Every structure is written in C-alpha cells, then in structure tokens.
C-alpha cells in the first residue's frame with residue numbers, strides 16, 4: 001500500500017474552500033444536493049443505526065454528520081486540517097453526537113485499526129488521490145469481514161467530460177474550475193477491479209443523475225457520469 005497517497009495541491013484546493021463546506025449554495029452545493037440521496041441509499045443497504053462507521057475523505061462532514069444523525073458511531077478522516085476543524089465546529093454547533101474527526105491517512109489508519117468498521121464510506125475522494133487502488137485497499141482493510149464499503153466517484157468518458165467538467169465547472173459554475181481532472185476519473189470497471197483485488201465483492205451500483213433544467217439530482221441505473229458502488233468485504237479475506 002502507498003503510505004503517502006496524497007496530492008498536496010488537491011488538499012490545498014480543499015483547504016482554501018474549507019469555510020464554505022456548509023454553505024448549501026456555495027462551491028460544495030452539489031454535495032449537499034446529493035447527500036440525502038446517497039445517505040438513504042447507503043442506509044437502505046447497510047442500516048446505519050448503532051453501526052461503527054468510517055468516512056474516508058470526509059471533508060467538512062456533510063455525509064459523516066448525516067450518518068451520525070442516523071444513529072451511527074462515526075469517525076471522519078481527511079488530510080485537510082481546515083476541513084476537519086470546520087467539520088468539528090459544525091458537529092458542535094449542530095449538537096451532533098457520536099462523531100469524531102481525525103487527521104490521518106486511510107492507509108495509516110488501516111494499519112492501526114484493521115477489521116474494525118461495520119461500514120466504510122469513501123465518497124468523491126478517489127478522483128483526488130494519486131493511487132486510488134491503494135485507498136480502496138485501505139478501505140477494505142478497515143472494514144470488518146462481512147462489512148460494507150461504499151465508494152462514489154465520476155466515470156471517465158466523453159459524456160462525463162462534458163457533464164462533470166465542461167458543464168459543471170465551465171457552463172453551470174456548479175463547482176469551481178479545476179475541481180476535477182479528466183485523467184483521474186475512474187470507470188466503474190476500473191473501480192470494480194480495484195475492489196476485487198482488495199477482497200471486496202461487488203453488491204450494487206447506482207447512478208446519480210443531474211437534471212440541469214430542474215437543478216436536481218436523482219438516483220438512477222445510469223452510471224455514465226456520477227456513480228456509487230456498494231461492496232462487501234469477503235469473510236475469508238481477513
């Protein structure tokens with residue numbers, strides 16, 4: 001596994017926007033817009049109440065906080081310190097209990113807490129790291145045998161380039177320019193291979209479709225742009 005699986009420029013990008021994490025109309029607006037959809041999808045597959053949950057690349061805690069509010073005991077990790085401070089402050093202000101944030105790499109935590117979590121989520125993060133396979137492996141290691149590991153990212157094809165980069169960054173200004181780099185996007189088949197290699201069995205996939213007219217997202221079977229995968233750690237891979 002890659003011990004320093006981090007791109008400093010990516011962290012700087014997220015840190016500089018950290019004060020905006022909880023502004024639903026700001027740069028992270030799309031994450032707020034998809035949050036209820038992904039939360040319900042995850043909770044429908046792996047009910048979160050009373051589960052030990054790890055959110056890898058948690059940012060300002062948009063999903064982590066919502067999972068804690070579903071009754072999970074959540075640890076959120078990221079390598080951007082400012083984002084973690086914002087996440088902590090939000091939990092304090094909102095009175096969210098059973099949530100902790102830590103500045104630690106997934107790979108390092110995997111060495112410290114292997115086979116520990118019932119559910120691991122790693123959303124919209126793999127496309128920002130130099131070695132996504134290493135991050136997938138770390139998530140797999142962190143999950144208990146039989147535990148659930150969820151990923152979301154952006155597909156790599158001409159349509160996703162048009163929608164997620166040109167459209168979202170240059171036409172609709174949904175997210176800042178330079179948020180996503182085409183070469184780092186991941187096809188579902190590539191992510192599925194990383195999962196298989198890490199001992200994670202594919203269970204379900206789901207698309208997140210944006211409607212530019214209504215400005216809304218919905219879950220769909222179309223994984224051509226934004227998508228999520230639900231995987232489960234093999235019980236014999238420990």
Ligand code: SAH
Pocket residue numbers: 005006007010011014015031056057058059060061062063077078079080083105106122123124125128129
């Ligand atoms: N998962 C959150 C935030 C997604 S934004 C959500 O979906 O709401 C991507 C996040 O990945 C940022 O918070 C960024 O700081 C984090 N990140 C980027 N590289 C990372 C790395 N190497 N290790 C941990 N987090 C990283």
